[in-house]
Amino acid sequence: MNRGERLPAIPEAIVRVAIDWQMRLRAGAGNPELQRQWQDWLQHDSRHQLAWQRLQQMGGLFQPGQLPAAQAIPLLQWAEADLGRRRTLKLLGLGLAVGGSGLLATQVPRTWHADFATRTGERRQVALPGDAEALLNTGSSLDVVNDELRLRGGEVLVQGNDWRARCRFAHCSARDASVLLREHDDYSEIRVQRGEALVSSASGEQRLQAGQGLAVSAAGTRELGKGPLDPFGWTRGLLVVNDIRLADFLAEAARYRQGWLGCEPAVADLRLSGVFHLDEPAAMLTNISYLLPVKVVERTRWWVRVVPA
Numbered sequence: 001m002n003r004g005e006r007l008p009a010i011p012e013a014i015v016r017v018a019i020d021w022q023m024r025l026r027a028g029a030g031n032p033e034l035q036r037q038w039q040d041w042l043q044h045d046s047r048h049q050l051a052w053q054r055l056q057q058m059g060g061l062f063q064p065g066q067l068p069a070a071q072a073i074p075l076l077q078w079a080e081a082d083l084g085r086r087r088t089l090k091l092l093g094l095g096l097a098v099g100g101s102g103l104l105a106t107q108v109p110r111t112w113h114a115d116f117a118t119r120t121g122e123r124r125q126v127a128l129p130g131d132a133e134a135l136l137n138t139g140s141s142l143d144v145v146n147d148e149l150r151l152r153g154g155e156v157l158v159q160g161n162d163w164r165a166r167c168r169f170a171h172c173s174a175r176d177a178s179v180l181l182r183e184h185d186d187y188s189e190i191r192v193q194r195g196e197a198l199v200s201s202a203s204g205e206q207r208l209q210a211g212q213g214l215a216v217s218a219a220g221t222r223e224l225g226k227g228p229l230d231p232f233g234w235t236r237g238l239l240v241v242n243d244i245r246l247a248d249f250l251a252e253a254a255r256y257r258q259g260w261l262g263c264e265p266a267v268a269d270l271r272l273s274g275v276f277h278l279d280e281p282a283a284m285l286t287n288i289s290y291l292l293p294v295k296v297v298e299r300t301r302w303w304v305r306v307v308p309a
Contacts, residue, residue, distance in 0.1 A: 010051045017260040018051040020302045114141035121256045132160025155182040169216040170201040187217035239276040246270040257281045259302030
């Protein structure tokens with residue numbers, strides 16, 4: 001990667017866990033068991049290492065009396081990993097000198113200033129201009145600009161007559177339809193639940209009927225068939241899966257809870273089917289241990305790992 005390129009955003013859950021580890025290591029300096037657990041977490045995922053690297057480059061950011069973690073998280077999510085320490089501290093100094101406002105104004109992703117937004121684990125229904133409404137899923141944000149919907153991040157189900165929406169890689173327009181839009185790391189997902197929608201992207205235009213789905217990215221488009229996850233289950237407060245890999249199930253479940261949730265490679269390919277209630281995250285994890293030969297290890301409220309029983 002070239003020095004001038006922006007690295008991809010780190011998921012908020014990973015950033016929060018990195019912050020939690022920094023606090024724990026400071027409080028338990030010299031504790032060998034704590035150091036071992038931290039190293040295990042660090043080596044588990046390259047994104048953990050990247051989050052930790054960015055956290056150290058912004059050294060001193062999480063000292064008492066400085067920027068609260070809620071404001072600092074987007075800085076760590078989007079900061080370039082190749083920032084020199086002197087440049088980083090200079091930026092922090094400028095931001096903190098004015099209470100953080102100067103730094104936040106230029107570094108916080110626009111999703112934090114959206115017209116409508118949801119917290120982790122929250123779902124929210126909102127009325128839109130005209131005869132339309134939107135249901136936002138966990139950790140999502142939506143703007144309304146000149147009667148056009150703009151999905152900044154996360155997932156939304158739009159229902160109503162004669163509306164237009166924009167996501168990262170495509171535009172979507174529909175009449176009397178129900179359409180799901182979801183942003184992934186490298187593509188936008190569009191699925192029609194009812195009616196039909198016209199999707200416009202760099203690859204051209206494509207009309208989708210009820211039951212059809214499309215993934216749109218910088219590389220082009222591809223049709224989305226029926227997978228192991230019910231894409232509309234969350235609108236009913238459910239996570240509905242059929243023969244899904246445990247690792248993929250946990251990645252989806254992690255969207256609805258704070259902290260890091262994952263599993264050991266030895267159990268990652270176990271298959272799981274079931275219906276889980278999103279508003280009961282603790283029960284969701286407990287049920288896994290009844291369905292599969294695994295156990296749930298919770299070292300802190302921010303760090304949960306599924307391991308062989």
